[in-house]
Amino acid sequence: MSVELWQRCLVRLEDELPSQQYTMWIRPLQAAVAQEGAELVLFAPNRFIVDWVRDKYLERISELFAELQDGPVPTLTLRVGAARAATPTPAPAAPAPVATAAPVVAAPGQQFASPAAKETGPVAKHRHNLNTSFLFENFVEGKSNRMAAAAAQQVAENPGTHGYNPLLLYGGVGLGKTHLMHAVGNSMLKRNPNAKVVYLHSERFVADMISALRNKTINEFKRFYRSLDALLIDDIQFFAGKEQSQEEFFHTFNALLENGQQIILTCDKFPKEIDGLEERLKSRFGWGLSQPMEPPDLETRVAILKKKAEESRIELPNDAAFFIAQRIRSNVRELEGALKRVIAHVRFTGAALDVALVKEALRDLLAIQARQVSVDNIQRTVAEYYKIKIADLLSPRRSRSVARPRQIAMALSKELTSHSLPEIGDAFGGRDHTTVLHACRKVKELREGSTEIEEDYQNLLRSLTS
Ligand SMILES: Nc1ncnc2c1ncn2[C@@H]1O[C@H](COP(=O)(O)OP(=O)(O)OP(=O)(O)O)[C@@H](O)[C@H]1O
Numbered sequence: 001m002s003v004e005l006w007q008r009c010l011v012r013l014e015d016e017l018p019s020q021q022y023t024m025w026i027r028p029l030q031a032a033v034a035q036e037g038a039e040l041v042l043f044a045p046n047r048f049i050v051d052w053v054r055d056k057y058l059e060r061i062s063e064l065f066a067e068l069q070d071g072p073v074p075t076l077t078l079r080v081g082a083a084r085a086a087t088p089t090p091a092p093a094a095p096a097p098v099a100t101a102a103p104v105v106a107a108p109g110q111q112f113a114s115p116a117a118k119e120t121g122p123v124a125k126h127r128h129n130l131n132t133s134f135l136f137e138n139f140v141e142g143k144s145n146r147m148a149a150a151a152a153q154q155v156a157e158n159p160g161t162h163g164y165n166p167l168l169l170y171g172g173v174g175l176g177k178t179h180l181m182h183a184v185g186n187s188m189l190k191r192n193p194n195a196k197v198v199y200l201h202s203e204r205f206v207a208d209m210i211s212a213l214r215n216k217t218i219n220e221f222k223r224f225y226r227s228l229d230a231l232l233i234d235d236i237q238f239f240a241g242k243e244q245s246q247e248e249f250f251h252t253f254n255a256l257l258e259n260g261q262q263i264i265l266t267c268d269k270f271p272k273e274i275d276g277l278e279e280r281l282k283s284r285f286g287w288g289l290s291q292p293m294e295p296p297d298l299e300t301r302v303a304i305l306k307k308k309a310e311e312s313r314i315e316l317p318n319d320a321a322f323f324i325a326q327r328i329r330s331n332v333r334e335l336e337g338a339l340k341r342v343i344a345h346v347r348f349t350g351a352a353l354d355v356a357l358v359k360e361a362l363r364d365l366l367a368i369q370a371r372q373v374s375v376d377n378i379q380r381t382v383a384e385y386y387k388i389k390i391a392d393l394l395s396p397r398r399s400r401s402v403a404r405p406r407q408i409a410m411a412l413s414k415e416l417t418s419h420s421l422p423e424i425g426d427a428f429g430g431r432d433h434t435t436v437l438h439a440c441r442k443v444k445e446l447r448e449g450s451t452e453i454e455e456d457y458q459n460l461l462r463s464l465t466s
Pocket residue numbers: 134138139140141145171172173174175176177178179180266268304332333336
């Protein structure tokens with residue numbers, strides 16, 4: 001009966017607690033009945049978890065027991081050890097008291113050893129703390145992320161391989177670093193359901209380490225992290241300036257690498273550029289494979305929108321997808337946000353999804369953008385970038401050093417504003433609309449043929465839209 005009570009309690013705790021907390025502290029617990037049902041023993045894999053659960057969750061667990069149990073509430077005991085050692089008959093083979101650690105049999109991400117806990121219910125359902133919707137299958141590849149995705153696939157297939165360890169994915173916000181990192185973890189678990197894969201944000205690592213130091217459980221802390229098959233740490237830029245955490249992480253990192261356990265890291269920039277990060281860590285991070293992730297190009301943005309719409313079972317016409325992708329270019333998270341607004345609008349109004357509906361759904365966003373990107377602004381930015389005068393852009397001068405930036409500024413004006421070709425021509429010293437059209441075609445051709453021009457164009461786009 002009491003084990004059942006624990007199962008019901010777990011369902012409630014899973015609802016109440018942030019999923020990382022639940023995965024880290026509650027899921028490793030195994031319940032066993034003792035004293036003919038009068039006592040419920042919760043076994044934790046190590047002392048660290050026992051102390052933590054006692055401090056943070058025991059009171060709530062007791063309250064839930066009182067609430068969920070009709071009859072007498074069993075007493076609750078926390079111990080280090082495995083549930084199978086606590087069966088009521090024969091008399092408990094002296095499961096280790098809290099202070100004397102028994103063998104560690106389960107950890108977050110690991111399947112429980114106890115046959116009783118293997119069956120059904122929330123315990124069996126979730127054995128790791130990965131986001132199961134971040135998969136390779138729903139990651140859309142394009143020029144900007146293909147290398148990173150390929151590296152991640154390699155790691156998923158051969159975790160711990162020298163040369164791919166650590167895998168470091170770096171780049172701006174919302175570009176799919178976390179998605180790929182979880183995709184590797186999910187793929188590892190698919191291949192080996194017993195793999196111990198733990199994901200955590202670097203701030204969480206720091207917070208846990210500080211608590212472990214305060215509670216004098218740093219050895220358990222170390223043992224736990226060093227027992228993993230794969231450690232996934234997000235946003236390592238947060239280690240900057242936290243010397244003691246860097247020190248501990250450095251040792252954990254080395255221990256895992258030495259044992260061939262996989263490490264995957266993400267960072268918002270190339271680690272060498274992070275101030276406040278120790279040189280030895282910076283150099284360690286670069287030992288394996290470092291892959292940049294860039295903002296996706298137009299075609300990839302369209303493909304991502306189409307994929308996400310399909311997942312939401314919404315038919316997104318190409319022109320509507322292009323319309324969104326042309327306007328939202330900074331990152332995928334914003335792209336997703338815009339699409340969600342469009343989908344909500346479709347569902348709310350019941351109207352057909354077309355460009356007009358997209359304009360209506362994203363009205364505020366587009367208005368903000370229109371205000372931000374004006375032809376004036378584009379001219380100023382382009383002139384600054386190429387170190388020429390704005391007056392040159394508007395003048396009749398045809399020398400290459402002026403004509404090329406002018407064409408680029410015109411193409412950007414067409415792409416970033418809603419002005420017509422004649423309006424753009426007017427803004428560039430009263431030129432004809434065919435000149436603007438020619439400029440747009442020329443720039444497209446130049447971008448395809450020259451990486452330098454493509455880079456210039458992307459740099460300008462970024463500085464105008466971010
Ligand atoms: N190529 C892609 N295909 C499909 N979805 C993507 C892709 N890139 C990003 N996403 C989605 O965009 C959202 C943001 O991605 P993610 O959280 O992985 O970004 P991030 O680079 O880790 O950003 P941050 O540094 O802000 O955490 C997620 O919902 C993710 O699924």
